Amino acid sequence: MNILSLENIVKRVKEIPALPDVVLKVMQLTEDPDSTPHDIESVVLKDQGITTRVLRLANSAYYGYPRRISTISEATILLGFQTIRSITLSAAVNKVLMREIPGYGMKKGSLWRHSQAVAIIARHISRQNRMKDTEEVYVAGLLHDIGKVIMGHYIEKAYSEVLDMVIDSNMTFLDAEEKVLGFNHAQVGAKVAEKWNLPESLVEAIAYHHIPQEANIAPKMTCIVHISDAIAMMMGIGLGVDGMAYSISDYAMKTLRFDSNSQIDKIMSSVSDMLTDEAIFS
Ligand SMILES: [Fe+2]
Numbered sequence: 617m618n619i620l621s622l623e624n625i626v627k628r629v630k631e632i633p634a635l636p637d638v639v640l641k642v643m644q645l646t647e648d649p650d651s652t653p654h655d656i657e658s659v660v661l662k663d664q665g666i667t668t669r670v671l672r673l674a675n676s677a678y679y680g681y682p683r684r685i686s687t688i689s690e691a692t693i694l695l696g697f698q699t700i701r702s703i704t705l706s707a708a709v710n711k712v713l714m715r716e717i718p719g720y721g722m723k724k725g726s727l728w729r730h731s732q733a734v735a736i737i738a739r740h741i742s743r744q745n746r747m748k749d750t751e752e753v754y755v756a757g758l759l760h761d762i763g764k765v766i767m768g769h770y771i772e773k774a775y776s777e778v779l780d781m782v783i784d785s786n787m788t789f790l791d792a793e794e795k796v797l798g799f800n801h802a803q804v805g806a807k808v809a810e811k812w813n814l815p816e817s818l819v820e821a822i823a824y825h826h827i828p829q830e831a832n833i834a835p836k837m838t839c840i841v842h843i844s845d846a847i848a849m850m851m852g853i854g855l856g857v858d859g860m861a862y863s864i865s866d867y868a869m870k871t872l873r874f875d876s877n878s879q880i881d882k883i884m885s886s887v888s889d890m891l892t893d894e895a896i897f898s
C-alpha cells in the first residue's frame with residue numbers, strides 16, 4: 617500500500633522555504649550583461665548569512681585564489697557572473713540541505729556534504745566535456761537529492777518495509793522507495809525544483825538522476841549528475857543507507873564516452889584534492 621499521497625507531497629513541498637529574494641535577484645542580474653559587480657554586491661549584502669557563506673566559499677582552496685577575497689564585488693570579478701550565481705544559490709540552500717535526514721541514515725550535515733561533493737565532481741566532468749554551462753551542471757549536482765529532505769520523514773516510518781524489499785526482492789533502494797511510498801526522492805526533488813521555478817533542464821536532471829536514459833531535454837547533464845553521484849558514493853561521501861545497491865547506468869557511461877573504469881579512477885584522483893577543504897562543507 618502506498619502511504620504517501622500526492623496531496624501529502626504537495627503539502628510538504630510547500631513547506632520547503634522559497635528561494636530568498638536575494639537569490640532570485642542575483643539570478644536576474646547575472647543574466648543581464650549590463651549588470652556590474654557592484655549591482656550584484658549591493659543585492660547580496662542585503663543578506664548577512666548569504667554574504668558570509670559566499671565569501672567563505674569564494675575563499676575555499678577549491679577556487680584557489682592566493683589572496684583573501686574580502687568583498688562580494690571582488691569575488692564577482694575573480695570568479696565570474698555564472699560562478700557567483702551558483703555560489704549564491706548554494707549559500708541559500710545550505711540550511712535546507714544541512715538538516716539531518718533520519719530515514720536515509722544521514723546525520724546532520726551529511727546530505728550537504730554529499731550534495732557539494734556531487735556538485736563539484738559534476739562541474740569537473742562538465743569542464744572536461746567542454747560543456748557550455750558548467751555552472752548549471754554544478755547546481756544540478758547540488759540539488760539532485762533535495763527530495764530526500766521531504767522523503768526522509770516518510771522513509772523513517774516505512775523503513776523496515778523498504779529495507780525488506782531491498783533485501784528480499786533484490787531491488788534498488790530507489791525502486792523500493794517508490795514501491796512502498798508511491799514516489800521516490802528524485803520525483804519529489806523535481807517538484808521542489810518546479811516550486812523554485814528553476815529551468816526545466818534542472819528539473820529533469822533531478823527527476824532522472826537515477827535513470828538518466830529517461831532524460832530528453834538535458835541528457836548529458838543528467839548523465840553527469842548520475843556518474844558524479846556514483847563517484848561520490850564510491851568515495852564514501854555522504855553515504856546514506858541507499859548507497860547500497862547503487863547501479864551505474866551503462867547509458868550514462870556511453871553518453872559520456874566513458875569506456876572503462878579507469879576514467880572513473882582518474883576523476884576520483886583529480887577531485888580528491890578539491891574535496892579536502894572543509895570550507896566547502898561547513
Ligand atoms: Fe539520489
Ligand SMILES: [Fe+2]
Pocket residue numbers: 730734760761845
Ligand atoms: Fe545522491
